[in-house]
Amino acid sequence: MKKKVINSSRIPVYRDSGFELYNADLTAETFRKETEHEREPENYIYSRYRNPTVVSAEEEIMKLEGCRWALLTQSGMSAIDTAVSVFQLGKKTKPWLFFSEIYGGSISFIESVLKKRRGIEIQYFTPSGGTYDLTELERVLASLKPEFVYIESISNPMLIVADVPAIAAIAGKHGCRVIIDNTFATPLLYKPLEDGIDMVIHSVTKYLSGHGNITAGVICGNDDLLMRSAIEYRKFTGHMISPDDAYRLQTQIQTFNLRFSRQCENAAILAKFLNDSAAIENVWFPGLSGHATHSVAKKIFGNRGFGAMITFDLKGSDNAEKREKRDKFIANVSEIIRLIPTLGDPHTILMPVEAVWGAKYPEPGMIRLSVGFEDYTAIEKTISEALEQL
Ligand code: PLP
Numbered sequence: 001m002k003k004k005v006i007n008s009s010r011i012p013v014y015r016d017s018g019f020e021l022y023n024a025d026l027t028a029e030t031f032r033k034e035t036e037h038e039r040e041p042e043n044y045i046y047s048r049y050r051n052p053t054v055v056s057a058e059e060e061i062m063k064l065e066g067c068r069w070a071l072l073t074q075s076g077m078s079a080i081d082t083a084v085s086v087f088q089l090g091k092k093t094k095p096w097l098f099f100s101e102i103y104g105g106s107i108s109f110i111e112s113v114l115k116k117r118r119g120i121e122i123q124y125f126t127p128s129g130g131t132y133d134l135t136e137l138e139r140v141l142a143s144l145k146p147e148f149v150y151i152e153s154i155s156n157p158m159l160i161v162a163d164v165p166a167i168a169a170i171a172g173k174h175g176c177r178v179i180i181d182n183t184f185a186t187p188l189l190y191k192p193l194e195d196g197i198d199m200v201i202h203s204v205t206k207y208l209s210g211h212g213n214i215t216a217g218v219i220c221g222n223d224d225l226l227m228r229s230a231i232e233y234r235k236f237t238g239h240m241i242s243p244d245d246a247y248r249l250q251t252q253i254q255t256f257n258l259r260f261s262r263q264c265e266n267a268a269i270l271a272k273f274l275n276d277s278a279a280i281e282n283v284w285f286p287g288l289s290g291h292a293t294h295s296v297a298k299k300i301f302g303n304r305g306f307g308a309m310i311t312f313d314l315k316g317s318d319n320a321e322k323r324e325k326r327d328k329f330i331a332n333v334s335e336i337i338r339l340i341p342t343l344g345d346p347h348t349i350l351m352p353v354e355a356v357w358g359a360k361y362p363e364p365g366m367i368r369l370s371v372g373f374e375d376y377t378a379i380e381k382t383i384s385e386a387l388e389q390l
């Protein structure tokens with residue numbers, strides 16, 4: 001995306017829904033080329049297909065993930081829909097294998113859209129003892145022969161880190177593709193495409209945009225055929241991000257590394273503090289040596305951090321007491337740490353896990369924190385005072 005207007009240093013917001021094609025010959029030629037599904041066409045036609053501001057924001061993500069293509073969509077869910085639907089081939093569709101510890105909205109999409117409406121054969125792979133048994137995974141892949149396996153690099157909300165290079169090697173042996181949701185790890189901690197993963201998706205709503213003011217998703221990859229299929233699917237389903245959101249993303253993403261590394265630093269210190277608190281039963285954070293996937297996290301993230309999500313469980317003699325303490329804790333921190341059911345915001349925010357996911361995570365004292373990039377001392381002071389008051 002090298003075209004510049006006057007002496008502006010950035011690509012502006014091109015809000016055109018349709019682009020001028022001047023004459024019938026150019027129109028015919030451009031529509032003919034359109035069927036080749038290039039990410040950056042010579043001439044643009046219509047913003048639902050492709051848009052120059054969107055292409056320019058995609059280039060920022062390609063630099064971060066170190067990949068050959070990135071396609072922005074209007075939400076993380078539409079990125080997931082696009083990535084998996086590329087493999088749907090009518091009656092020829094093979095089974096799809098999903099890790100069970102993934103975002104609740106992804107599970108709802110699988111159940112309500114993929115299984116109930118599209119009739120796709122879906123299997124889940126569940127962890128045992130807080131980690132994934134890869135010998136068992138190999139057995140499942142050998143017998144089920146799925147088209148792809150779908151995982152999250154860091155799962156939500158138990159923060160299980162998947163041994164992605166090992167999973168990629170096993171999947172490769174069985175001719176199975178791998179799709180990974182890298183939202184919690186981000187390219188700062190880990191770039192799955194370097195380990196041969198087929199497609200990476202992100203909820204850009206979270207760390208990549210990072211200010212709680214854009215809803216967007218992205219699919220990244222290196223394989224041209226997958227890119228062309230994904231472009232075609234995005235075009236026909238209208239899963240396209242708006243030029244305004246793409247422009248703001250292109251700006252906000254410039255500070256991604258700074259923001260996320262600070263969030264990871266804050267989270268690592270806070271996790272230790274929570275782990276030492278007498279008011280807390282358990283802390284789940286992959287950077288703690290007691291976490292079931294700490295060694296996997298060290299192996300794949302190196303010394304870059306362990307993410308900025310922490311889940312913890314308040315102590316209580318029974319469920320009623322735990323619920324009461326949770327509600328008090330939420331009220332005590334609410335001036336500074338808001339209950340906002342998302343993650344990746346600039347400030348630390350929280351979510352009561354049982355209230356959102358009920359039966360799957362029935363512990364009433366469980367709270368998920370998305371740690372922000374504000375001054376660390378303010379976070380610890382707020383939490384430590386709230387815990388003391390319990
Ligand atoms: N993937 C993960 C890990 C998420 O946490 C979410 C949303 O919370 C999504 C995907 C869906 O993203 P969006 O809300 O942008 O559609």
